[in-house]
Amino acid sequence: MSGLLAVYRIELERIFKLRPAFSVLVIAVLIYSVFYPQPYRNEALRNVPIALVDRDDTDSSRELARRLEASSDITIAATFPDEVSAERAIFARNLFGLVVIPKYFERDLLHGRASPIALYADASYFLVYQRISGAATAVARTMGAEIETARLIAAHVDPVIAEAAPDPLPLTAVTLFNPQGGYATYILPAALVLILQQTLLIGVGLLETHPNPKLEALSQQQAGPYDRILGKLLAYLTIEIFAASFYLIALPYLYGIPRLGSPVAIAIFALPFIIAVSSLGMVIARLLRNPLAVQLLTAAVGIPFLFLAGFSWPAEAIPNWLKDIALVLPSTSAIFGMVGVAQLGATIAEVSQQFLTLWILAVVYTVLAFFLEARSPTSA
Structure with a gap:
């Protein structure tokens, strides 16, 4: 037990004294917490600029344009006489969509005929496309329902029936767990877990590959392989308790991300995750034995980890064999x-499935770390 505590003190001291490790485990964690969430602070896109071509120029077409402009999702930034002029602005990336109101728009509505409007939206940026198409569709359907209701009432249909006829199955959408329907609420909770994994992997790898004279001075009688591995894990767990609490509990409240879970449940679930990542970092460091190689590998696999996790790219679109590989990464579960x-x-x-998977990974990687430590020259 004294050997374990000695290793714990040495490793905890090294975290703060070894500059590369301190930069990753402490400074980088703080920097990421400030800068990474900034692009997502607005949650959802608002006032996406689009163009309008009104070929009808009647009261009805102007009312449709007014309603489009009143939408919080899009704004009519320019009005053009024809599609060719509008296309130039869209190709220059100044505008992201085009609504064309056809000639005889009002006349067709008054005669009870369909009068479709045309919408062209930039689908190369899906969030922009979603906002434009959603807003334009909602405005068109609302205005169409009002026109149909007025026509039925004019035909002496009961007003209650007339109001229900255009939309006999109204849909009430309730957004659960993400009230604003925002991108930050969706992406940040998962990204913060991935950041914790990457910083811990790199930090542990740097600590393990840099010389540690104080630890090497301890004899096998003072600190055996088990004392060395468990003492290091305890040191990494100590520092990550603060990082994980900051990322998983404090930051969501700071950035207004909805949270229903208790801090106790979050801490219980984070425990096997921290152990699994720490022991995996030790295994990678033992295999590579070079600080630069550790940094290059762990940095290079960051983007693949992001996609394999199944939140940036839908898990349903990932091949099954890649899903199986992803399970060996603590971040996936x-x-x-x-x-x-x-x-x-x-x-x-x-x-429980993810919780059990993390504990299995923690045990497997810790056993591998024990094995590699026992075979290392310093343990001989």
């Missing part, structure tokens, strides 16, 4: 489980 516990308010029992 941690992201789904942590989002369930912290954001959706799930209990540990309800995310």
Whole structure:
């Protein structure tokens, strides 16, 4: 026990004294917490600029244009006489969509005929396309329903029936766990878990590959392989308790991300995740044995980890064999489980599959770290 505590003190001291490790485990964690969420602070796109071509120029067409402009999602930034002029502005990336109101728009409506409007939206940026198409469709349907209702009332149909006829099955959408329907609420909880994994992997790799004279001075009788691995894990766990609490509990409240889970449940779920990542970092460092190689590898696999986690790219579109590979990464199970516990308010029992997977990974990687430590020259 004294050997374990000695290793713990040495490793904890090194975290703050070894500049590369301190920069990753402490400074980088703070920098990421400030800068990474900034692009997502607005949650959802608003006032996407589009163009309008009004070929009819009647009261009805102007009313449709007014309603489009009143939408919070889009704004009519320019009006053009024809589509060719509008296309130039769209190709220059000054505008992202075009609504064309056809000639005889009002006349067709008054005669009870369909008068379709045309919408062209930039689909190269899906969030922009979604906002434009959603706003234009909602405005067109609302105005169409009002016109149909007025026509039925004029034909002496009961007003109650006339109001229900254009939309006999009204839909009431309730956004659960993400009231604003924002991108930040969706992406940040998962991204924060991935950042914790990457910073911890790099930090542990740097600590393990840099010389440690104080630890090397301890004899096998003072600190054996088990004392060395468990003491280091305890040191990494100590520093990550603060980082994980800051990322998984404080930051969501600071940035207004909905949270239904209790801090206790979050801490319980984070425990095997931290152990699994720490022991994996030790295994990678033992295999590579070079600080630069550790940094290059862990940095290079960051983007693949992002996609394999199944939140940036839909999990349903990932091949099954890649999903199986992704399970060996702590972040894969941690992201789904942590989002369930912290954001959706799930209990540990309800995310037991991910929780158990993390514990299995923690045990497997810790055993591998023991094995590699026992075979290292310093342990001989």
